[in-house]
Amino acid sequence: MQQAAPLVNLVVSTGEPAGIGPEVSLIAALEFLHEQHNVAITLLGNKSLLSIPKNTNPEFVNRLQIQNIELATSVQQGTLNPQNAKYVLSLLDQAVDGCLQGRFDAMVTAPLQKSIINDAGTPFTGHTEYLAQRCHVSHVVMMLCAPLPSGFLGLKSPRDLRVALMTTHLPLKEVPQALSHDLVLETIQIVNQDLQNKFGISKPLTHVAGLNPHAGESGYLGREEIDIISPAIDAAQSMGINVLGPYPGDTMFDSDSVAQVDAFIAMYHDQGLAPFKFVTFGNGVNVTLGLPIIRTSVDHGTALDIAGKGVADSGSMLEALRLAYQLALNKRKQH
Numbered sequence: 001m002q003q004a005a006p007l008v009n010l011v012v013s014t015g016e017p018a019g020i021g022p023e024v025s026l027i028a029a030l031e032f033l034h035e036q037h038n039v040a041i042t043l044l045g046n047k048s049l050l051s052i053p054k055n056t057n058p059e060f061v062n063r064l065q066i067q068n069i070e071l072a073t074s075v076q077q078g079t080l081n082p083q084n085a086k087y088v089l090s091l092l093d094q095a096v097d098g099c100l101q102g103r104f105d106a107m108v109t110a111p112l113q114k115s116i117i118n119d120a121g122t123p124f125t126g127h128t129e130y131l132a133q134r135c136h137v138s139h140v141v142m143m144l145c146a147p148l149p150s151g152f153l154g155l156k157s158p159r160d161l162r163v164a165l166m167t168t169h170l171p172l173k174e175v176p177q178a179l180s181h182d183l184v185l186e187t188i189q190i191v192n193q194d195l196q197n198k199f200g201i202s203k204p205l206t207h208v209a210g211l212n213p214h215a216g217e218s219g220y221l222g223r224e225e226i227d228i229i230s231p232a233i234d235a236a237q238s239m240g241i242n243v244l245g246p247y248p249g250d251t252m253f254d255s256d257s258v259a260q261v262d263a264f265i266a267m268y269h270d271q272g273l274a275p276f277k278f279v280t281f282g283n284g285v286n287v288t289l290g291l292p293i294i295r296t297s298v299d300h301g302t303a304l305d306i307a308g309k310g311v312a313d314s315g316s317m318l319e320a321l322r323l324a325y326q327l328a329l330n331k332r333k334q335h
Contacts, residue, residue: 007040007063008328010321011104013091014045017075017084019302020312021110022049028317032325033060039325040064042104044091046071069094077308080113085120088112092127096134099293105328106294108320111302126169128288131295139183140290141190142168143263144273144299145323146280153255153279161280162263163272164191164289175268176211179224184208184232191263192241194289200330204262207252208233208245211267215248229267282313285320287327294327296320 012029015021022045029041030052040063043050047068052061069090072083095107109127117124124130132140143164150157166187167178188206195204209215210229212222219226229246236243249271252264266272276284277299284299298316306312 005038007038008036008106008325008332009040009042009104010324010328011042011044011095011098011107012321013095013107013109014043014050015091015110016080016088016112016116016302017046017049017071018077018080018307019111019113019304020307021112021302022046023308023310024298024312024314024317025110026050026052027314028321029064030056030060031314031318032321033063035322036325041321042067042098044069044094046075046087049075067094078304080116080304082116082120085117085122088117089122089130092130093134096131096293099295100135105331106296106324108317108324109295109297110317111298111300113302113304127286127295127297128168131288131291135291135293137290137292139186139190140288141165141187141194143191143287143289144276144280144284145287146276146284146319148258148279153258155255155259159259161258161276162195163276164263164265165269165272166265166267168269170268172268172270176222176224179211179228179267181228181232181235184229185235187265188232188236188241188243189239190290191265192236192243195262197334198287198289198294198327198330199262200333201262203242205260206241206243206263206265207247207257207261208243208265209249209252209267209271210246213248213250215246283315283319285316285323287323294324294331296324296327 012025014025042065044067050066071087098104099107128142141164145162148159148161167175195201211224216222216225225246253275286297286299288295
């Protein structure tokens with residue numbers, strides 16, 4: 001008799017307690033446990049925010065653990081309180097530690113409120129940067145993923161849209177100074193490596209955007225493409241990486257490219273995420289590339305205005321769980 005494969009263990013950091021994170025985490029976890037029979041999920045958060053409905057199938061409850069984390073002060077839905085900032089960071093720390101120690105196969109994060117963590121006295125620019133620091137990694141890459149159905153944009157078969165960012169949470173005026181040959185080359189390398197190692201794509205194809213309109217138009221609209229981006233792409237190609245560009249940002253996401261390209265790399269946040277979010281209908285998933293662990297996340301914020309009202313859409317959290325599960329399976333196949 002063949003031995004059953006060990007369960008895939010996912011851990012969820014349920015995020016800002018006053019936002020929609022706890023409710024979408026619980027709803028999506030129960031739905032995913034119904035979908036997949038070889039997964040177990042641990043929700044990190046305060047038990048007062050995570051009560052399992054009484055009529056839930058016992059089989060799902062057996063594979064769902066709620067690890068209680070104490071709040072500093074009580075929560076009023078929709079109202080932020082800096083006193084609970086350490087609670088939010090504690091969720092992240094415990095999820096990261098569990099993944100690094102091998103207790104969890106992947107972590108999924110619900111949204112948090114950066115301003116509250118900063119107000120409480122901890123410098124914080126975002127999940128991505130915080131996780132890099134906790135994992136002692138100098139360079140990570142933020143990538144958004146979403147499944148596109150066949151027929152959409154003329155696609156002949158379902159296709160995953162993946163958009164990675166060269167720079168993340170920077171004011172627009174600081175982006176040109178942030179770009180360098182090494183940054184562009186390292187980002188291309190990280191995207192290529194994780195598409196192979198985590199997504200299981202043996203020879204991924206990546207397209208890179210330019211920074212300026214018309215990708216600089218031969219230097220008339222800026223020289224970043226000539227001086228920085230193109231030389232870095234050439235260097236990556238010399239290493240055997242299947243990467244092309246730079247492409248104008250306004251034409252890079254054409255239907256033929258979406259059907260063939262495994263990942264697009266945008267130079268800055270809105271260049272990549274505006275088209276991505278326009279076509280993905282709120283089902284996008286944020287993945288951090290370059291970490292020694294698997295981390296996925298929702299692509300939305302805390303939605304304080306609807307927190308606790310029972311109307312929050314858990315679709316992005318469900319997709320984040322699905323992708324974390326698939327990446328964990330891919331990793332197992334390689335070992």
